[in-house]
Amino acid sequence: MDTPAIAPAYRYGLKAIAPSDKAKIKCRHPKRLKGSVCVDEALQGVKPVDPRWDYAIGYGHTTNSEQIIWAEVHPAASGDNLKEVRGKLDWLIEWLRTEAQPMNYDPRRIVWVATGSSSFSANDPKLRALRDQGLEFVGGRLEF
Amino acid sequence: MVPNRLQLRNFGPVKSADLSFGALTVFVGPQATGKSLTLQLVKLLADTGAIHNTLRQYGVDWDSGNPPAFVSTVFGEGMQGIWGKDTLVESDGQSIDLQSLARRGKRNLTEHVFFIPAQRVLAINPQSGWFRGFYDYRLGDPFVVRDFGEKLRRLAERELLGENRIVFPQSRRLKKVIRDALLEAIFGGFSLRIEAQLGQRRLVLQPNEGDSLPFTVWSAGQREFVPLLLGAYQLLPPSKTPRRESLELAVIEEVEMGLHPQAISAAMLLVLDLLQRGYRVYLSTHSPHVLDVIWALRRFRESRADEQFVRSLFNLPANSEARKLAEAALDPAKELKVYYFERERGIVQDISNLDPASENASESGWGGLTEFSGHVGNLVAQAVTNGKVFP
Numbered sequence: 001m002d003t004p005a006i007a008p009a010y011r012y013g014l015k016a017i018a019p020s021d022k023a024k025i026k027c028r029h030p031k032r033l034k035g036s037v038c039v040d041e042a043l044q045g046v047k048p049v050d051p052r053w054d055y056a057i058g059y060g061h062t063t064n065s066e067q068i069i070w071a072e073v074h075p076a077a078s079g080d081n082l083k084e085v086r087g088k089l090d091w092l093i094e095w096l097r098t099e100a101q102p103m104n105y106d107p108r109r110i111v112w113v114a115t116g117s118s119s120f121s122a123n124d125p126k127l128r129a130l131r132d133q134g135l136e137f138v139g140g141r142l143e144f
Numbered sequence: 145m146v147p148n149r150l151q152l153r154n155f156g157p158v159k160s161a162d163l164s165f166g167a168l169t170v171f172v173g174p175q176a177t178g179k180s181l182t183l184q185l186v187k188l189l190a191d192t193g194a195i196h197n198t199l200r201q202y203g204v205d206w207d208s209g210n211p212p213a214f215v216s217t218v219f220g221e222g223m224q225g226i227w228g229k230d231t232l233v234e235s236d237g238q239s240i241d242l243q244s245l246a247r248r249g250k251r252n253l254t255e256h257v258f259f260i261p262a263q264r265v266l267a268i269n270p271q272s273g274w275f276r277g278f279y280d281y282r283l284g285d286p287f288v289v290r291d292f293g294e295k296l297r298r299l300a301e302r303e304l305l306g307e308n309r310i311v312f313p314q315s316r317r318l319k320k321v322i323r324d325a326l327l328e329a330i331f332g333g334f335s336l337r338i339e340a341q342l343g344q345r346r347l348v349l350q351p352n353e354g355d356s357l358p359f360t361v362w363s364a365g366q367r368e369f370v371p372l373l374l375g376a377y378q379l380l381p382p383s384k385t386p387r388r389e390s391l392e393l394a395v396i397e398e399v400e401m402g403l404h405p406q407a408i409s410a411a412m413l414l415v416l417d418l419l420q421r422g423y424r425v426y427l428s429t430h431s432p433h434v435l436d437v438i439w440a441l442r443r444f445r446e447s448r449a450d451e452q453f454v455r456s457l458f459n460l461p462a463n464s465e466a467r468k469l470a471e472a473a474l475d476p477a478k479e480l481k482v483y484y485f486e487r488e489r490g491i492v493q494d495i496s497n498l499d500p501a502s503e504n505a506s507e508s509g510w511g512g513l514t515e516f517s518g519h520v521g522n523l524v525a526q527a528v529t530n531g532k533v534f535p
Binding site: 093114119127 | 432436439443497499500501502503505508509510514515517518521522524525526528529530531532533534535
Protein backbone atom coordinates (compact mmCIF):
# COMPACT_ATOMS: atom_id res chain seq x y z
CA MET A 1 0.00 0.00 0.00
CA ASP A 2 3.06 2.07 -0.65
CA THR A 3 1.27 4.90 -2.44
CA PRO A 4 0.97 8.37 -0.86
CA ALA A 5 -2.59 9.03 -2.00
CA ILE A 6 -3.98 6.02 -0.11
CA ALA A 7 -1.38 5.43 2.60
CA PRO A 8 -3.27 7.46 5.26
CA ALA A 9 -6.33 5.26 4.70
CA TYR A 10 -4.42 2.05 5.54
CA ARG A 11 -6.05 0.04 8.34
CA TYR A 12 -4.98 -3.15 10.07
CA GLY A 13 -6.74 -6.37 9.12
CA LEU A 14 -10.04 -5.86 7.37
CA LYS A 15 -10.91 -2.70 9.28
CA ALA A 16 -11.10 -0.61 6.10
CA ILE A 17 -13.97 -2.74 4.76
CA ALA A 18 -17.33 -0.96 5.11
CA PRO A 19 -19.70 -2.61 7.63
CA SER A 20 -22.19 -3.30 4.83
CA ASP A 21 -19.55 -5.31 2.92
CA LYS A 22 -17.96 -7.13 5.86
CA ALA A 23 -20.13 -10.25 5.54
CA LYS A 24 -19.06 -10.60 1.93
CA ILE A 25 -15.32 -10.71 2.55
CA LYS A 26 -13.98 -13.52 4.75
CA CYS A 27 -10.38 -14.34 5.54
CA ARG A 28 -9.82 -17.97 6.55
CA HIS A 29 -6.37 -17.22 8.03
CA PRO A 30 -6.61 -13.84 9.79
CA LYS A 31 -3.02 -14.08 10.97
CA ARG A 32 -1.93 -13.76 7.35
CA LEU A 33 -3.81 -10.50 6.91
CA LYS A 34 -1.63 -7.41 6.56
CA GLY A 35 -4.10 -4.58 6.19
CA SER A 36 -6.68 -2.98 3.99
CA VAL A 37 -7.54 0.30 2.31
CA CYS A 38 -10.86 1.60 1.12
CA VAL A 39 -9.56 3.07 -2.12
CA ASP A 40 -12.95 4.45 -3.02
CA GLU A 41 -13.14 6.51 0.13
CA ALA A 42 -9.46 7.46 0.16
CA LEU A 43 -9.65 9.02 -3.31
CA GLN A 44 -13.13 10.48 -3.06
CA GLY A 45 -11.80 13.97 -2.38
CA VAL A 46 -9.25 14.06 -5.21
CA LYS A 47 -11.14 12.03 -7.80
CA PRO A 48 -14.80 12.59 -6.99
CA VAL A 49 -16.23 11.63 -10.37
CA ASP A 50 -13.88 8.75 -11.22
CA PRO A 51 -15.22 5.17 -11.22
CA ARG A 52 -12.99 4.31 -8.27
CA TRP A 53 -12.24 0.74 -7.17
CA ASP A 54 -13.46 -0.30 -3.71
CA TYR A 55 -10.75 -2.06 -1.70
CA ALA A 56 -7.15 -3.17 -1.58
CA ILE A 57 -6.36 -5.96 0.90
CA GLY A 58 -2.81 -6.97 1.75
CA TYR A 59 -2.51 -10.69 2.43
CA GLY A 60 0.26 -13.25 2.61
CA HIS A 61 1.85 -15.90 4.78
CA THR A 62 5.43 -15.07 3.90
CA THR A 63 7.10 -12.19 2.10
CA ASN A 64 7.19 -14.35 -1.03
CA SER A 65 3.50 -15.15 -0.90
CA GLU A 66 2.31 -11.59 -0.21
CA GLN A 67 -0.29 -10.30 -2.58
CA ILE A 68 -2.82 -7.51 -2.90
CA ILE A 69 -6.42 -8.53 -3.40
CA TRP A 70 -8.27 -5.77 -5.22
CA ALA A 71 -11.92 -6.30 -4.36
CA GLU A 72 -14.92 -4.53 -5.86
CA VAL A 73 -18.26 -5.12 -4.13
CA HIS A 74 -20.83 -4.33 -6.77
CA PRO A 75 -24.24 -5.49 -8.00
CA ALA A 76 -24.28 -8.10 -10.77
CA ALA A 77 -27.90 -7.70 -11.73
CA SER A 78 -27.60 -6.40 -15.28
CA GLY A 79 -25.49 -5.71 -18.31
CA ASP A 80 -25.15 -2.12 -17.03
CA ASN A 81 -23.44 -3.46 -13.91
CA LEU A 82 -21.07 -5.39 -16.13
CA LYS A 83 -20.19 -2.19 -17.99
CA GLU A 84 -19.72 -0.34 -14.69
CA VAL A 85 -17.32 -2.95 -13.35
CA ARG A 86 -15.51 -3.02 -16.69
CA GLY A 87 -15.14 0.78 -16.37
CA LYS A 88 -13.82 0.40 -12.83
CA LEU A 89 -11.34 -2.25 -13.93
CA ASP A 90 -10.05 0.07 -16.66
CA TRP A 91 -9.80 2.86 -14.07
CA LEU A 92 -7.88 0.61 -11.64
CA ILE A 93 -5.39 -0.47 -14.29
CA GLU A 94 -4.85 3.13 -15.42
CA TRP A 95 -4.46 4.35 -11.83
CA LEU A 96 -1.95 1.58 -11.03
CA ARG A 97 -0.07 2.40 -14.22
CA THR A 98 0.10 6.15 -13.73
CA GLU A 99 -0.34 7.02 -10.05
CA ALA A 100 0.28 3.92 -7.99
CA GLN A 101 3.36 2.46 -9.65
CA PRO A 102 4.73 0.93 -6.41
CA MET A 103 1.65 -1.31 -6.37
CA ASN A 104 1.67 -2.02 -10.08
CA TYR A 105 3.92 -5.07 -9.90
CA ASP A 106 2.71 -6.73 -6.71
CA PRO A 107 1.31 -10.26 -6.94
CA ARG A 108 -2.37 -9.60 -7.11
CA ARG A 109 -5.91 -10.82 -7.55
CA ILE A 110 -8.61 -8.52 -8.92
CA VAL A 111 -12.02 -9.67 -7.73
CA TRP A 112 -15.67 -8.74 -8.26
CA VAL A 113 -17.88 -9.68 -5.29
CA ALA A 114 -21.54 -9.53 -6.23
CA THR A 115 -24.27 -7.93 -4.14
CA GLY A 116 -27.92 -8.90 -4.52
CA SER A 117 -28.90 -11.54 -7.06
CA SER A 118 -26.73 -12.15 -10.07
CA SER A 119 -27.96 -12.21 -13.62
CA PHE A 120 -24.77 -13.91 -14.80
CA SER A 121 -24.23 -17.63 -14.46
CA ALA A 122 -20.71 -18.74 -13.54
CA ASN A 123 -20.05 -19.81 -17.11
CA ASP A 124 -21.49 -16.70 -18.78
CA PRO A 125 -19.39 -15.78 -21.84
CA LYS A 126 -19.49 -12.08 -20.82
CA LEU A 127 -17.87 -12.98 -17.51
CA ARG A 128 -15.38 -15.14 -19.37
CA ALA A 129 -14.35 -12.07 -21.37
CA LEU A 130 -13.77 -10.13 -18.15
CA ARG A 131 -11.81 -13.02 -16.68
CA ASP A 132 -9.68 -12.96 -19.76
CA GLN A 133 -8.82 -9.39 -18.74
CA GLY A 134 -7.78 -10.60 -15.29
CA LEU A 135 -10.98 -10.01 -13.30
CA GLU A 136 -12.33 -12.83 -11.13
CA PHE A 137 -16.07 -13.14 -10.46
CA VAL A 138 -16.48 -14.89 -7.12
CA GLY A 139 -20.23 -14.60 -6.66
CA GLY A 140 -21.59 -13.26 -3.38
CA ARG A 141 -18.63 -14.01 -1.13
CA LEU A 142 -14.87 -13.64 -1.29
CA GLU A 143 -13.04 -16.17 0.85
CA PHE A 144 -9.26 -16.30 0.89
CA MET B 145 -50.86 -40.76 -5.42
CA VAL B 146 -47.70 -38.96 -6.45
CA PRO B 147 -46.12 -37.49 -3.30
CA ASN B 148 -45.91 -33.70 -3.08
CA ARG B 149 -43.48 -33.88 -0.20
CA LEU B 150 -40.98 -36.60 0.59
CA GLN B 151 -38.89 -36.73 3.76
CA LEU B 152 -36.05 -39.23 4.00
CA ARG B 153 -33.62 -40.36 6.67
CA ASN B 154 -30.92 -42.93 5.98
CA PHE B 155 -32.31 -44.03 2.65
CA GLY B 156 -29.37 -45.39 0.61
CA PRO B 157 -26.67 -42.71 0.55
CA VAL B 158 -29.21 -40.03 1.57
CA LYS B 159 -28.81 -39.25 5.25
CA SER B 160 -31.41 -36.50 5.32
CA ALA B 161 -33.75 -34.94 2.77
CA ASP B 162 -36.93 -32.91 2.81
CA LEU B 163 -38.19 -32.56 -0.75
CA SER B 164 -41.15 -30.42 -1.75
CA PHE B 165 -41.73 -31.13 -5.40
CA GLY B 166 -42.63 -28.50 -7.97
CA ALA B 167 -44.29 -28.91 -11.35
CA LEU B 168 -40.73 -29.19 -12.65
CA THR B 169 -38.20 -30.58 -10.20
CA VAL B 170 -34.54 -31.15 -11.03
CA PHE B 171 -32.06 -33.28 -9.07
CA VAL B 172 -28.34 -32.55 -9.38
CA GLY B 173 -25.33 -33.98 -7.58
CA PRO B 174 -22.40 -36.32 -8.02
CA GLN B 175 -22.73 -39.98 -8.94
CA ALA B 176 -24.10 -42.39 -6.33
CA THR B 177 -25.64 -39.73 -4.08
CA GLY B 178 -29.17 -41.15 -4.25
CA LYS B 179 -30.83 -39.13 -7.03
CA SER B 180 -31.97 -42.14 -9.03
CA LEU B 181 -32.93 -44.14 -5.93
CA THR B 182 -35.08 -41.24 -4.75
CA LEU B 183 -36.80 -40.98 -8.14
CA GLN B 184 -37.40 -44.75 -8.14
CA LEU B 185 -38.81 -44.43 -4.63
CA VAL B 186 -41.31 -41.83 -5.90
CA LYS B 187 -42.39 -44.33 -8.55
CA LEU B 188 -42.69 -47.12 -5.96
CA LEU B 189 -44.77 -44.96 -3.60
CA ALA B 190 -47.07 -43.67 -6.33
CA ASP B 191 -47.49 -46.92 -8.25
CA THR B 192 -47.14 -49.72 -5.69
CA GLY B 193 -50.15 -51.63 -7.02
CA ALA B 194 -49.12 -51.26 -10.67
CA ILE B 195 -45.59 -52.45 -9.86
CA HIS B 196 -46.88 -55.50 -7.96
CA ASN B 197 -49.20 -56.25 -10.84
CA THR B 198 -46.46 -56.00 -13.49
CA LEU B 199 -44.11 -58.17 -11.45
CA ARG B 200 -46.84 -60.79 -11.01
CA GLN B 201 -47.76 -60.62 -14.69
CA TYR B 202 -44.17 -61.45 -15.68
CA GLY B 203 -43.77 -64.22 -13.16
CA VAL B 204 -41.49 -62.35 -10.76
CA ASP B 205 -41.93 -63.70 -7.27
CA TRP B 206 -40.82 -62.25 -3.97
CA ASP B 207 -41.22 -63.29 -0.40
CA SER B 208 -43.82 -60.98 1.14
CA GLY B 209 -42.31 -61.54 4.55
CA ASN B 210 -38.84 -60.57 3.39
CA PRO B 211 -38.92 -56.81 2.64
CA PRO B 212 -35.21 -56.58 1.66
CA ALA B 213 -35.91 -59.11 -1.13
CA PHE B 214 -38.70 -56.82 -2.37
CA VAL B 215 -36.31 -53.84 -2.28
CA SER B 216 -33.80 -55.63 -4.52
CA THR B 217 -36.61 -56.78 -6.82
CA VAL B 218 -37.65 -53.16 -7.34
CA PHE B 219 -34.36 -51.24 -7.08
CA GLY B 220 -32.10 -53.95 -8.50
CA GLU B 221 -29.63 -56.56 -7.41
CA GLY B 222 -27.48 -55.60 -4.43
CA MET B 223 -29.78 -52.77 -3.37
CA GLN B 224 -31.48 -54.52 -0.46
CA GLY B 225 -29.39 -52.51 2.01
CA ILE B 226 -30.72 -49.09 0.95
CA TRP B 227 -33.79 -49.44 3.16
CA GLY B 228 -32.61 -50.57 6.58
CA LYS B 229 -33.92 -50.53 10.13
CA ASP B 230 -32.92 -46.88 10.60
CA THR B 231 -34.55 -45.74 7.35
CA LEU B 232 -37.43 -43.31 7.65
CA VAL B 233 -39.61 -42.48 4.66
CA GLU B 234 -42.46 -40.00 4.95
CA SER B 235 -44.70 -39.27 2.01
CA ASP B 236 -46.90 -36.19 2.46
CA GLY B 237 -46.40 -36.49 6.20
CA GLN B 238 -47.35 -40.15 6.33
CA SER B 239 -44.77 -42.65 7.51
CA ILE B 240 -44.20 -45.45 5.00
CA ASP B 241 -43.66 -48.97 6.21
CA LEU B 242 -41.55 -51.14 3.92
CA GLN B 243 -43.30 -54.28 5.14
CA SER B 244 -46.63 -52.95 3.93
CA LEU B 245 -45.15 -51.91 0.56
CA ALA B 246 -43.83 -55.45 0.07
CA ARG B 247 -47.02 -57.18 1.17
CA ARG B 248 -49.11 -58.74 -1.58
CA GLY B 249 -52.81 -58.00 -1.58
CA LYS B 250 -55.55 -56.11 -3.30
CA ARG B 251 -54.25 -52.71 -4.41
CA ASN B 252 -55.13 -49.87 -6.72
CA LEU B 253 -53.54 -50.75 -10.07
CA THR B 254 -53.62 -47.23 -11.51
CA GLU B 255 -50.28 -46.04 -12.85
CA HIS B 256 -49.38 -42.40 -12.17
CA VAL B 257 -45.68 -42.21 -13.04
CA PHE B 258 -43.93 -42.82 -16.35
CA PHE B 259 -40.24 -43.39 -15.72
CA ILE B 260 -37.60 -42.88 -18.41
CA PRO B 261 -34.44 -44.32 -16.83
CA ALA B 262 -30.82 -43.32 -17.42
CA GLN B 263 -30.21 -46.84 -18.79
CA ARG B 264 -32.81 -46.23 -21.53
CA VAL B 265 -30.41 -47.22 -24.31
CA LEU B 266 -30.81 -50.81 -23.05
CA ALA B 267 -34.44 -50.70 -24.24
CA ILE B 268 -33.20 -51.36 -27.78
CA ASN B 269 -31.31 -54.56 -28.45
CA PRO B 270 -28.26 -53.54 -30.54
CA GLN B 271 -28.16 -56.90 -32.33
CA SER B 272 -31.75 -56.90 -33.50
CA GLY B 273 -32.40 -53.14 -33.48
CA TRP B 274 -35.76 -53.88 -31.81
CA PHE B 275 -37.12 -53.42 -28.31
CA ARG B 276 -36.33 -55.55 -25.30
CA GLY B 277 -39.40 -56.69 -23.43
CA PHE B 278 -39.62 -57.30 -19.69
CA TYR B 279 -38.36 -60.89 -20.05
CA ASP B 280 -35.30 -59.82 -22.06
CA TYR B 281 -33.62 -58.24 -19.04
CA ARG B 282 -31.85 -59.89 -16.14
CA LEU B 283 -33.93 -60.56 -13.06
CA GLY B 284 -31.57 -58.32 -11.07
CA ASP B 285 -32.09 -55.27 -13.30
CA PRO B 286 -34.03 -52.39 -11.70
CA PHE B 287 -37.79 -52.55 -12.21
CA VAL B 288 -37.91 -49.16 -13.93
CA VAL B 289 -35.41 -50.32 -16.57
CA ARG B 290 -37.29 -53.52 -17.40
CA ASP B 291 -40.65 -51.79 -17.28
CA PHE B 292 -39.49 -49.03 -19.64
CA GLY B 293 -38.27 -51.53 -22.25
CA GLU B 294 -41.54 -53.43 -22.06
CA LYS B 295 -43.60 -50.25 -22.40
CA LEU B 296 -41.68 -49.17 -25.52
CA ARG B 297 -42.09 -52.65 -27.03
CA ARG B 298 -45.83 -52.49 -26.48
CA LEU B 299 -46.05 -48.91 -27.76
CA ALA B 300 -44.20 -49.90 -30.94
CA GLU B 301 -46.42 -52.89 -31.60
CA ARG B 302 -49.63 -51.03 -30.74
CA GLU B 303 -49.06 -47.64 -32.31
CA LEU B 304 -46.03 -47.51 -34.59
CA LEU B 305 -46.67 -50.28 -37.09
CA GLY B 306 -48.88 -48.21 -39.35
CA GLU B 307 -48.70 -48.27 -43.11
CA ASN B 308 -45.64 -46.13 -43.71
CA ARG B 309 -43.90 -47.22 -40.49
CA ILE B 310 -42.34 -43.80 -40.03
CA VAL B 311 -41.75 -43.25 -36.31
CA PHE B 312 -40.34 -39.73 -36.56
CA PRO B 313 -41.30 -37.20 -37.80
CA GLN B 314 -45.03 -37.93 -37.71
CA SER B 315 -47.42 -35.06 -38.35
CA ARG B 316 -49.77 -36.20 -35.54
CA ARG B 317 -47.02 -36.63 -32.97
CA LEU B 318 -45.50 -33.69 -31.08
CA LYS B 319 -45.89 -29.99 -31.81
CA LYS B 320 -44.46 -28.91 -35.14
CA VAL B 321 -42.01 -26.49 -33.50
CA ILE B 322 -40.64 -29.35 -31.41
CA ARG B 323 -40.51 -31.77 -34.34
CA ASP B 324 -38.56 -29.22 -36.36
CA ALA B 325 -36.10 -28.60 -33.52
CA LEU B 326 -35.53 -32.33 -32.94
CA LEU B 327 -35.22 -33.04 -36.65
CA GLU B 328 -32.51 -30.46 -37.04
CA ALA B 329 -30.61 -30.81 -33.75
CA ILE B 330 -30.72 -34.56 -33.19
CA PHE B 331 -31.72 -36.39 -36.34
CA GLY B 332 -29.79 -34.24 -38.81
CA GLY B 333 -32.70 -34.40 -41.24
CA PHE B 334 -32.95 -38.23 -41.15
CA SER B 335 -36.26 -39.90 -40.43
CA LEU B 336 -36.69 -42.73 -37.95
CA ARG B 337 -38.62 -45.70 -39.29
CA ILE B 338 -39.34 -49.34 -38.78
CA GLU B 339 -38.24 -51.74 -41.47
CA ALA B 340 -38.25 -55.51 -41.75
CA GLN B 341 -35.10 -57.38 -42.60
CA LEU B 342 -35.54 -61.10 -43.25
CA GLY B 343 -38.85 -60.79 -41.42
CA GLN B 344 -37.28 -59.19 -38.33
CA ARG B 345 -38.50 -55.71 -37.44
CA ARG B 346 -35.87 -53.14 -36.63
CA LEU B 347 -35.54 -49.40 -36.10
CA VAL B 348 -33.45 -47.57 -38.68
CA LEU B 349 -32.54 -44.00 -39.55
CA GLN B 350 -33.43 -43.18 -43.12
CA PRO B 351 -31.65 -40.45 -45.10
CA ASN B 352 -33.54 -38.77 -47.95
CA GLU B 353 -31.46 -40.79 -50.38
CA GLY B 354 -29.46 -43.94 -49.91
CA ASP B 355 -29.46 -46.90 -47.54
CA SER B 356 -31.06 -47.02 -44.12
CA LEU B 357 -28.80 -46.94 -41.08
CA PRO B 358 -29.14 -49.63 -38.39
CA PHE B 359 -29.01 -48.87 -34.65
CA THR B 360 -25.33 -49.79 -34.26
CA VAL B 361 -24.14 -47.01 -36.58
CA TRP B 362 -26.24 -44.23 -35.04
CA SER B 363 -24.43 -41.57 -33.06
CA ALA B 364 -24.28 -42.06 -29.28
CA GLY B 365 -26.68 -39.14 -28.84
CA GLN B 366 -29.20 -40.63 -31.29
CA ARG B 367 -29.03 -44.03 -29.55
CA GLU B 368 -29.72 -42.35 -26.22
CA PHE B 369 -32.39 -40.01 -27.52
CA VAL B 370 -34.61 -42.39 -29.52
CA PRO B 371 -35.79 -44.29 -26.40
CA LEU B 372 -36.43 -40.90 -24.73
CA LEU B 373 -38.44 -39.76 -27.75
CA LEU B 374 -40.52 -42.92 -27.67
CA GLY B 375 -41.03 -42.45 -23.95
CA ALA B 376 -42.37 -39.00 -24.81
CA TYR B 377 -44.71 -40.65 -27.35
CA GLN B 378 -46.08 -42.73 -24.49
CA LEU B 379 -46.77 -39.53 -22.56
CA LEU B 380 -47.97 -37.42 -25.50
CA PRO B 381 -50.71 -39.31 -27.33
CA PRO B 382 -51.30 -38.57 -31.02
CA SER B 383 -54.91 -37.53 -30.51
CA LYS B 384 -56.13 -34.22 -29.11
CA THR B 385 -56.10 -35.69 -25.61
CA PRO B 386 -53.35 -33.79 -23.83
CA ARG B 387 -52.32 -36.62 -21.50
CA ARG B 388 -52.21 -40.38 -21.45
CA GLU B 389 -54.77 -42.04 -19.21
CA SER B 390 -53.92 -41.78 -15.55
CA LEU B 391 -50.32 -40.62 -15.88
CA GLU B 392 -49.50 -37.49 -13.86
CA LEU B 393 -45.73 -37.46 -13.61
CA ALA B 394 -42.89 -37.95 -16.07
CA VAL B 395 -39.50 -38.85 -14.60
CA ILE B 396 -36.61 -38.39 -17.01
CA GLU B 397 -33.15 -39.30 -15.80
CA GLU B 398 -30.20 -37.48 -17.36
CA VAL B 399 -32.23 -35.90 -20.14
CA GLU B 400 -29.01 -34.61 -21.71
CA MET B 401 -27.31 -37.97 -22.15
CA GLY B 402 -25.05 -38.00 -25.22
CA LEU B 403 -26.47 -34.75 -26.59
CA HIS B 404 -24.81 -31.58 -27.89
CA PRO B 405 -26.05 -28.40 -26.11
CA GLN B 406 -28.22 -27.47 -29.12
CA ALA B 407 -29.80 -30.91 -28.93
CA ILE B 408 -30.27 -30.58 -25.15
CA SER B 409 -32.30 -27.43 -25.83
CA ALA B 410 -34.46 -29.39 -28.27
CA ALA B 411 -34.93 -32.16 -25.68
CA MET B 412 -35.89 -29.54 -23.08
CA LEU B 413 -38.69 -28.45 -25.42
CA LEU B 414 -40.21 -31.88 -24.85
CA VAL B 415 -40.09 -31.13 -21.13
CA LEU B 416 -41.91 -27.82 -21.69
CA ASP B 417 -44.53 -29.64 -23.75
CA LEU B 418 -45.09 -32.11 -20.91
CA LEU B 419 -45.51 -29.19 -18.49
CA GLN B 420 -47.91 -27.42 -20.82
CA ARG B 421 -50.05 -30.56 -20.97
CA GLY B 422 -50.32 -30.61 -17.21
CA TYR B 423 -47.76 -33.28 -16.35
CA ARG B 424 -45.39 -32.85 -13.49
CA VAL B 425 -41.81 -33.53 -14.61
CA TYR B 426 -38.91 -34.66 -12.43
CA LEU B 427 -35.45 -34.65 -14.01
CA SER B 428 -32.00 -35.61 -12.91
CA THR B 429 -29.09 -34.01 -14.71
CA HIS B 430 -25.34 -33.52 -14.85
CA SER B 431 -25.70 -30.75 -17.41
CA PRO B 432 -25.24 -27.02 -16.62
CA HIS B 433 -27.22 -26.44 -19.83
CA VAL B 434 -30.36 -27.90 -18.24
CA LEU B 435 -29.89 -25.64 -15.20
CA ASP B 436 -29.29 -22.68 -17.53
CA VAL B 437 -32.82 -23.28 -18.82
CA ILE B 438 -34.31 -23.53 -15.31
CA TRP B 439 -32.41 -20.45 -14.15
CA ALA B 440 -33.55 -18.46 -17.18
CA LEU B 441 -37.20 -19.49 -16.66
CA ARG B 442 -37.03 -18.49 -13.00
CA ARG B 443 -35.50 -15.11 -13.79
CA PHE B 444 -37.91 -14.50 -16.69
CA ARG B 445 -40.79 -15.12 -14.31
CA GLU B 446 -39.37 -12.89 -11.58
CA SER B 447 -38.78 -10.13 -14.13
CA ARG B 448 -42.25 -10.64 -15.62
CA ALA B 449 -40.58 -11.08 -19.00
CA ASP B 450 -42.95 -11.98 -21.81
CA GLU B 451 -43.07 -15.16 -23.84
CA GLN B 452 -40.72 -13.89 -26.53
CA PHE B 453 -37.79 -14.37 -24.13
CA VAL B 454 -38.62 -18.07 -23.89
CA ARG B 455 -38.96 -18.31 -27.66
CA SER B 456 -35.62 -16.59 -28.04
CA LEU B 457 -34.06 -18.97 -25.50
CA PHE B 458 -35.10 -21.93 -27.64
CA ASN B 459 -34.92 -20.18 -31.00
CA LEU B 460 -38.63 -20.78 -31.61
CA PRO B 461 -40.62 -19.06 -34.35
CA ALA B 462 -43.27 -16.40 -33.66
CA ASN B 463 -46.33 -18.57 -34.28
CA SER B 464 -49.28 -19.37 -32.07
CA GLU B 465 -48.10 -22.88 -31.14
CA ALA B 466 -44.68 -21.62 -30.01
CA ARG B 467 -46.23 -18.68 -28.14
CA LYS B 468 -48.53 -20.94 -26.16
CA LEU B 469 -45.66 -23.28 -25.30
CA ALA B 470 -43.55 -20.33 -24.16
CA GLU B 471 -46.39 -18.77 -22.16
CA ALA B 472 -46.98 -22.06 -20.33
CA ALA B 473 -43.30 -22.19 -19.36
CA LEU B 474 -43.77 -18.83 -17.61
CA ASP B 475 -46.87 -19.89 -15.67
CA PRO B 476 -46.03 -18.98 -12.04
CA ALA B 477 -48.32 -21.74 -10.79
CA LYS B 478 -45.86 -24.31 -12.18
CA GLU B 479 -43.20 -24.14 -9.53
CA LEU B 480 -39.57 -24.84 -10.50
CA LYS B 481 -37.46 -26.65 -7.88
CA VAL B 482 -33.83 -27.73 -7.88
CA TYR B 483 -32.29 -30.04 -5.27
CA TYR B 484 -28.60 -30.75 -4.75
CA PHE B 485 -27.65 -34.20 -3.46
CA GLU B 486 -24.46 -33.60 -1.56
CA ARG B 487 -21.99 -36.44 -1.20
CA GLU B 488 -19.98 -35.48 1.91
CA ARG B 489 -22.82 -35.16 4.42
CA GLY B 490 -25.46 -37.13 2.53
CA ILE B 491 -27.88 -34.21 2.78
CA VAL B 492 -30.08 -32.75 0.07
CA GLN B 493 -30.15 -28.96 -0.28
CA ASP B 494 -32.81 -26.82 -1.91
CA ILE B 495 -30.85 -24.66 -4.40
CA SER B 496 -33.90 -23.66 -6.45
CA ASN B 497 -32.96 -19.98 -6.60
CA LEU B 498 -29.76 -20.85 -8.52
CA ASP B 499 -28.33 -17.44 -7.68
CA PRO B 500 -24.75 -17.26 -8.96
CA ALA B 501 -24.16 -14.56 -6.32
CA SER B 502 -25.48 -16.69 -3.45
CA GLU B 503 -23.29 -16.90 -0.38
CA ASN B 504 -24.12 -20.62 -0.33
CA ALA B 505 -21.44 -22.18 -2.57
CA SER B 506 -23.72 -25.13 -3.42
CA GLU B 507 -26.30 -22.72 -4.83
CA SER B 508 -23.88 -20.33 -6.56
CA GLY B 509 -21.99 -23.29 -8.08
CA TRP B 510 -25.29 -24.92 -9.12
CA GLY B 511 -24.55 -28.09 -7.19
CA GLY B 512 -21.08 -28.34 -8.69
CA LEU B 513 -22.24 -28.03 -12.30
CA THR B 514 -20.79 -24.56 -12.92
CA GLU B 515 -18.30 -24.60 -10.07
CA PHE B 516 -15.54 -26.04 -12.24
CA SER B 517 -16.17 -23.61 -15.07
CA GLY B 518 -16.13 -20.69 -12.62
CA HIS B 519 -12.99 -22.04 -10.97
CA VAL B 520 -11.25 -22.37 -14.34
CA GLY B 521 -12.29 -18.83 -15.28
CA ASN B 522 -11.01 -17.39 -12.01
CA LEU B 523 -7.71 -19.26 -12.28
CA VAL B 524 -7.30 -17.84 -15.78
CA ALA B 525 -8.03 -14.36 -14.40
CA GLN B 526 -5.43 -14.85 -11.65
CA ALA B 527 -2.85 -16.07 -14.15
CA VAL B 528 -3.56 -13.12 -16.44
CA THR B 529 -3.14 -10.45 -13.76
CA ASN B 530 -0.90 -11.90 -11.07
CA GLY B 531 2.41 -10.05 -10.82
CA LYS B 532 1.85 -8.34 -14.14
CA VAL B 533 3.00 -4.74 -14.54
CA PHE B 534 0.33 -2.82 -16.43
CA PRO B 535 2.39 -1.00 -19.09
